[in-house]
Amino acid sequence: MKLTEDPHRRLNPLTNEWVLVSPHRATRPWQGEVSKTNTTPEPAYDPHCYLCPGNLRAGGVRNPPYSSTFVFPNDFAALKPTTDRDRVDVEGMNLIVAEGEPGICRVICFSPRHDLTLASMEPEEIDEVVHTWIGQYRELGGLAAINHIQIFENRGAMMGASNPHPHCQVWATASLPGEATKELAAQQSYFGKHHRCLLCDYLVVERGEKTRVIYENDGFTAVVPFWAVWPFEILVCSNRHFGSMSEFIEADSRSLADMLHVVTSTYDKVFDVPFPYSMGFHQSPTDSKPHPEWHFHAHFYPPLLRSATIRKFMVGFEMLGNAQRDITAETAADRLKALANEKKK
Ligand SMILES: [Zn+2]
Ligand SMILES: [Zn+2]
Numbered sequence: 001m002k003l004t005e006d007p008h009r010r011l012n013p014l015t016n017e018w019v020l021v022s023p024h025r026a027t028r029p030w031q032g033e034v035s036k037t038n039t040t041p042e043p044a045y046d047p048h049c050y051l052c053p054g055n056l057r058a059g060g061v062r063n064p065p066y067s068s069t070f071v072f073p074n075d076f077a078a079l080k081p082t083t084d085r086d087r088v089d090v091e092g093m094n095l096i097v098a099e100g101e102p103g104i105c106r107v108i109c110f111s112p113r114h115d116l117t118l119a120s121m122e123p124e125e126i127d128e129v130v131h132t133w134i135g136q137y138r139e140l141g142g143l144a145a146i147n148h149i150q151i152f153e154n155r156g157a158m159m160g161a162s163n164p165h166p167h168c169q170v171w172a173t174a175s176l177p178g179e180a181t182k183e184l185a186a187q188q189s190y191f192g193k194h195h196r197c198l199l200c201d202y203l204v205v206e207r208g209e210k211t212r213v214i215y216e217n218d219g220f221t222a223v224v225p226f227w228a229v230w231p232f233e234i235l236v237c238s239n240r241h242f243g244s245m246s247e248f249i250e251a252d253s254r255s256l257a258d259m260l261h262v263v264t265s266t267y268d269k270v271f272d273v274p275f276p277y278s279m280g281f282h283q284s285p286t287d288s289k290p291h292p293e294w295h296f297h298a299h300f301y302p303p304l305l306r307s308a309t310i311r312k313f314m315v316g317f318e319m320l321g322n323a324q325r326d327i328t329a330e331t332a333a334d335r336l337k338a339l340a341n342e343k344k345k
C-alpha cells in the first residue's frame with residue numbers, strides 16, 4: 001500500500017476516528033458549486049457594526065470606546081449560567097435523555113479596528129489577545145460550575161461568521177463537549193498505557209519526519225496532522241508539555257502570537273484570498289482534577305479545497321460513514337510549508 005497512490009484510511013489517535021484518503025482522485029475535474037468571493041476591503045470603522053467601539057449592540061448596550069481587546073457577554077448566548085443541571089430520562093430507559101447545561105458565552109473583540117484580522121495584526125497586538133484568553137480561561141475555569149472552556153474563532157462568511165470585525169467566542173460549559181470527551185479518553189488511555197503524553201510522542205515523530213511540519217518557533221509547532229480531514233487542516237501543539245494557557249510563561253504568549261500570525265497569513269496566501277476557517281484551543285478540563293495527560297493544542301479547520309471558491313463539503317459517505325479526503329496531508333503540507341517559510345514581509 002502506497003500512501004501517495006492507494007486508497008487507505010488513517011487513524012486519528014486523538015479521537016480514535018478514521019479518515020478515508022483517496023490520493024488517486026486529487027485530479028478529478030470539478031463541476032460543482034463555484035461560490036462568489038467577496039474581496040471588498042472593510043473600513044477601519046463601520047457605524048453599523050455591533051462590535052466596533054462606541055456602537056450600540058442588540059439589546060441596547062453601547063460598547064465602550066475600547067482601544068485594545070474587549071470582552072462582553074454574548075447578547076445571543078447559547079447557554080445561561082442559571083440553568084439547573086437536572087436530568088430527564090423518559091421511562092428510565094436511557095433512550096430519551098436530556099440534561100440541563102449551565103454555561104457562560106462571551107465575545108472577545110481582538111481589536112477596535114474593524115478591518116484587521118489575525119493575519120494583518122502585529123504579533124504584539126495578538127499578544128494582547130492571548131493575554132485576554134489567558135485571563136478568560138483562568139476566570140471562567142475557576143468557577144465551580146464550569147468544567148470546560150472552549151475558545152474558538154469562526155472566520156469568514158463561509159464558516160458562518162456573521163461579522164467581519166476580528167473577534168472570537170468563549171463558551172464555558174458545565175459538561176465536557178463531545179470532541180473534548182473523545183480527546184480526553186484517548187489521551188488518558190495513552191498516558192495510562194505508556195506513562196507518556198500522546199501529543200508529546202506524536203510531536204517527536206513529526207519533528208523527526210519533518211514531512212508534515214509547516215512551521216515551528218520556540219514555543220509551538222504547526223503540522224498538517226497525518227489524519228487531517230480538512231484539506232489544509234493544521235494542528236498547533238506546544239513544544240513543552242502543559243495543559244492550558246494558565247501554564248504559559250511570558251515567552252509562550254509571544255510565541256503563540258507569532259504562530260497564529262504565521263498560520264493565518266499563510267492561509268491567506270494559499271488562494272490569495274482571506275482564508276475562512278474555524279479555529280479553537282483544546283485545553284485541560286477545568287474540573288479541579290489533575291490532567292497530566294492533556295497537551296495544549298489548537299485546531300484550524302479551513303473549508304477551502306482547490307480555489308478561493310471551491311470548498312470541501314462533508315456529505316454523502318462523510319455524513320453516513322466517515323470523513324474522506326483526496327489531496328493527502330503531505331501534499332497540503334508541502335504547499336503550506338513553502339508559503340509559511342517565505343521571507344516575512
Ligand atoms: Zn466592527
Ligand atoms: Zn504532552
Ligand SMILES: [Zn+2]
Pocket residue numbers: 014183282297299
Ligand atoms: Zn483537540
